[in-house]
Amino acid sequence: MKIGILGLGLIGGSLGFDLRSQGHNVLGVSRRESTCQKAVALGSVEQASVDLSLLASAEVVFICTPIALIVPQFEQLIAYLPSTTVVTDVGSVKAPIVEAISPLWDNFIGGHPMAGRADSGIEAAQRDLFVGKPYVLTPETRTPTAAISVVEEIVRSLGANIYHCQPEQHDRAVAWISHLPVMVSSSLIAACMSETDSEVLQLAQKFASSGFRDTSRVGGGNPELGLMMARYNRQALLRSLQHYRHNLDKLIHLIEQEDWTVLEERLKSTGKARPDFVE
Numbered sequence: 001m002k003i004g005i006l007g008l009g010l011i012g013g014s015l016g017f018d019l020r021s022q023g024h025n026v027l028g029v030s031r032r033e034s035t036c037q038k039a040v041a042l043g044s045v046e047q048a049s050v051d052l053s054l055l056a057s058a059e060v061v062f063i064c065t066p067i068a069l070i071v072p073q074f075e076q077l078i079a080y081l082p083s084t085t086v087v088t089d090v091g092s093v094k095a096p097i098v099e100a101i102s103p104l105w106d107n108f109i110g111g112h113p114m115a116g117r118a119d120s121g122i123e124a125a126q127r128d129l130f131v132g133k134p135y136v137l138t139p140e141t142r143t144p145t146a147a148i149s150v151v152e153e154i155v156r157s158l159g160a161n162i163y164h165c166q167p168e169q170h171d172r173a174v175a176w177i178s179h180l181p182v183m184v185s186s187s188l189i190a191a192c193m194s195e196t197d198s199e200v201l202q203l204a205q206k207f208a209s210s211g212f213r214d215t216s217r218v219g220g221g222n223p224e225l226g227l228m229m230a231r232y233n234r235q236a237l238l239r240s241l242q243h244y245r246h247n248l249d250k251l252i253h254l255i256e257q258e259d260w261t262v263l264e265e266r267l268k269s270t271g272k273a274r275p276d277f278v279e
Helices: 010-021 033-042 052-057 067-080 095-101 145-157 167-193 198-207 210-216 223-232 234-256 260-276
Strands: 002-006 025-029 047-049 060-063 086-089 108-113 134-138 161-164
Touching: 002 010, 002 052, 010 025, 010 033, 025 033, 025 052, 033 047, 047 052, 052 067, 060 067, 060 145, 067 086, 067 095, 067 223, 086 095, 086 145, 095 108, 095 167, 108 145, 108 167, 134 145, 134 167, 145 161, 167 198, 167 210, 167 223, 167 234, 223 234, 234 260
Parallel strands: 002 025, 002 060, 025 047, 060 086, 086 108, 134 161
Antiparallel strands: 108 134
């Protein structure tokens, strides 16, 4: 199958590696000529160009650009695609993308691979990035069954676990487990940096180990991605942040009141709940 990838960063580059390993003919488009050259040199794609017309012969196109560029890039891409081309995206927000593109393209299926790294760009791309990871698809009732099957087959070949839901449900769910953690993690780093005693701050930086590394990782990632999460999933993110603030206030109150019994029960409860989110 001839597959096009628009956007050759971490996700697009990683898709290219896996799809080529399965024998697909993979074409890539990027805004920068240097990225195109790197993608070909690394073996992520067979051909790459800054010209969208390269994707005219693709049977399936994955749009892997930053969220803000998905819709405008698709609107430019339309001029080169036959109506039979199946188009999907990998944006971490789904409702605004599906609402904008679905009326323009019958064979569009919103998608979101829940896989990533702190690093970004084609240099960060890796093989088997999607193995064992959730991959959410958000087709609408009018989306052709044949188009859904094509995307499902490709996603399944990546070793990912497929989930279907409505775009709005997706956005509320990822606000809790993806977008909120980015903001919380960023706030953690900012709070640590607010220490006014330079010696204490230096000691904290030296003492930081696995616990801090785990809880701060996503807050130290690509700032553009965090900004796009907030901008395009604003209402769901605000809702989750407000709930988080409410829970922090409860913890502050328990510690101020030295209510160790209730605090212990609370920590036990969250400890029991964690495996429901992370195996």
